Amino acid sequence: MNEHDSEIIAGLLEADGYKLAENLEDAQIIITNTCCVRESAENHIWGFLGSLKRLKTANPNIVLAVCGCMAQQDNMAEKIRAKAKHMDIIIGTFQQHRLPEYIAEVIGGNTPIIDVMGANEDLPNTLPVARQGKNKAQINIIYGCNNYCSYCIVPYVRGPERSRPPEAIIAEVEDLAEAGYKEIMLLGQNVNSYGKDLPGVMDFAGLLVCLNQIKGIERIRYMTSHPRDFDRKLVDVIKDRPKICPHFHLPIQSGSDKILTLMNRGYDTAFYYDLLQYIKTEMPHASITTDLIVGFPGETEKDFAEGLNFIEKCRFDVAYTFLYSKRSGTPAATMENQVEMAERKLRLQRLMDIQNPISLQINKNLIGKNLKVLVEGVSKTSSDTYTGRTDTNKVVIFNGREDLVGSIVDVQITQAKTWHLIGKLL
Numbered sequence: 001m002n003e004h005d006s007e008i009i010a011g012l013l014e015a016d017g018y019k020l021a022e023n024l025e026d027a028q029i030i031i032t033n034t035c036c037v038r039e040s041a042e043n044h045i046w047g048f049l050g051s052l053k054r055l056k057t058a059n060p061n062i063v064l065a066v067c068g069c070m071a072q073q074d075n076m077a078e079k080i081r082a083k084a085k086h087m088d089i090i091i092g093t094f095q096q097h098r099l100p101e102y103i104a105e106v107i108g109g110n111t112p113i114i115d116v117m118g119a120n121e122d123l124p125n126t127l128p129v130a131r132q133g134k135n136k137a138q139i140n141i142i143y144g145c146n147n148y149c150s151y152c153i154v155p156y157v158r159g160p161e162r163s164r165p166p167e168a169i170i171a172e173v174e175d176l177a178e179a180g181y182k183e184i185m186l187l188g189q190n191v192n193s194y195g196k197d198l199p200g201v202m203d204f205a206g207l208l209v210c211l212n213q214i215k216g217i218e219r220i221r222y223m224t225s226h227p228r229d230f231d232r233k234l235v236d237v238i239k240d241r242p243k244i245c246p247h248f249h250l251p252i253q254s255g256s257d258k259i260l261t262l263m264n265r266g267y268d269t270a271f272y273y274d275l276l277q278y279i280k281t282e283m284p285h286a287s288i289t290t291d292l293i294v295g296f297p298g299e300t301e302k303d304f305a306e307g308l309n310f311i312e313k314c315r316f317d318v319a320y321t322f323l324y325s326k327r328s329g330t331p332a333a334t335m336e337n338q339v340e341m342a343e344r345k346l347r348l349q350r351l352m353d354i355q356n357p358i359s360l361q362i363n364k365n366l367i368g369k370n371l372k373v374l375v376e377g378v379s380k381t382s383s384d385t386y387t388g389r390t391d392t393n394k395v396v397i398f399n400g401r402e403d404l405v406g407s408i409v410d411v412q413i414t415q416a417k418t419w420h421l422i423g424k425l426l
């Protein structure tokens with residue numbers, strides 16, 4: 001979502017006549033779009049903001065702005081002012097559409113501008129977007145989150161759930177199809193909540209059904225799903241519509257019921273496993289991935305071991321694993337029995353030691369299969385090979401060609417790695 005916000009910021013400025021600079025030194029405006037979901041991301045930002053002082057000193061006319069969810073946190077604007085006085089604009093998540101007007105004000109001599117008002121003002125339904133890719137496009141469908149998982153800062157900095165009207169989303173996807181985009185990614189902190197604030201209009205399943213009918217779009221993805229809100233009806237809708245990718249990213253966060261309750265996730269492992277089994281039975285070819293946090297406050301060795309067993313039983317294609325990161329202002333930050341960082345790191349390693357062989361084994365089962373791959377471009381590791389993704393979201397490296405970028409091709413899988421597949425173009 002943060003990446004897509006950057007595309008919107010670029011779109012807003014392009015609509016105002018600005019052009020993207022080749023590098024930081026040439027830029028007359030530098031906008032730092034921040035993320036505060038984990039502490040490490042925030043630490044990077046402080047270092048980056050500090051490094052901009054050199055450019056401001058060399059050229060006092062450049063405009064420096066900081067925006068995004070880190071800036072939206074309580075008292076953060078004051079903190080940024082104190083630590084990085086060279087910033088001209090500090091705005092939160094709810095004011096990014098105002099950036100062009102604030103930049104004009106700073107150029108006119110009015111600096112600094114600070115606007116971190118809360119969620120009382122909605123973003124316009126449609127904003128210009130300068131998209132980074134030509135084949136895959138991200139689209140916001142719902143902003144904010146009402147869930148208040150006890151470790152998470154998002155509801156405080158992104159506000160309550162607000163769905164975009166379906167007609168705005170459908171029009172955007174139709175334009176994308178016309179422009180040649182093959183794949184769309186629907187974005188929301190909890191996409192399954194789509195439409196709950198538009199009673200009688202449309203829910204998430206209804207939106208998928210509508211978007212599935214748009215000609216030209218070949219793949220529909222969405223991110224992120226809350227397992228609690230993912231019901232069998234939604235699985236059935238996806239199962240019957242081949243454009244909706246058979247990839248389920250269902251962040252479980254912990255395999256221990258005690259920790260899930262402390263996290264305020266709203267489901268237990270039995271509920272989750274039942275959903276998983278339904279998906280695996282109805283769509284055996286689908287991939288299932290998850291997110292996991294290790295070292296949550298109160299997680300004992302017994303809780304962790306119990307969780308490991310559960311994760312092993314689930315057999316995920318991929319688990320994205322994270323050390324618990326304390327975010328001040330969240331209930332978990334003040335919980336008792338915080339787990340030492342060294343222990344968190346050990347547990348993360350133990351989790352990966354269990355999960356990685358499972359990911360590898362699942363990928364090995366694909367050797368010899370012919371899969372459809374959307375070609376993304378030259379691979380990062382070698383200019384002789386190309387990279388693309390299957391509808392199950394597996395990365396495939398293969399002997400592609402430049403003229404195939406953007407099209408869906410058949411690739412036979414010849415080798416499997418933990419994180420990707422290797423294949424040959426058919």
Ligand code: SF4
Pocket residue numbers: 145146147148149152153154155189190226
């Ligand atoms: S559902 Fe996701 S975004 Fe919302 S509070 Fe929980 S972890 Fe954060």
